[in-house]
Amino acid sequence: MARTALDAERIAAAVDAELAASTRxxxxxxxxQWERWCHGGGINALPxxxxxxxxxxxxxxEAGVHFTTPDCYCSGVLGGMPSGPMRDKMSx
Numbered sequence: 249m250a251r252t253a254l255d256a257e258r259i260a261a262a263v264d265a266e267l268a269a270s271t272r273x274x275x276x277x278x279x280x281q282w283e284r285w286c287h288g289g290g291i292n293a294l295p296x297x298x299x300x301x302x303x304x305x306x307x308x309x310e311a312g313v314h315f316t317t318p319d320c321y322c323s324g325v326l327g328g329m330p331s332g333p334m335r336d337k338m339s340x
Contacts, residue, residue, distance in 0.1 A: 278321040
């Protein structure tokens with residue numbers, strides 16, 4: 249079943265309504281970190297290659313980030329962005 253831009257907007261709005269502003273900002277922060285890391289390594293942020301995600305998370309852990317931070321990064325990278333970069337690049 250083909251999805252339209254209107255479908256994407258409806259879905260994004262429904263997800264946005266379920267997330268607290270602080271959660272959206274946490275996901276957005278994770279996404280920004282991911283984009284910067286990808287840009288620095290010459291990697292396309294989307295689609296997110298699994299081996300690149302593993303390398304990104306490993307580097308963050310080795311840098312000493314708090315143990316919950318990689319989980320936030322994962323949420324931002326793996327679809328936690330109901331609006332912004334992820335939604336804009338969704339394939340319909």
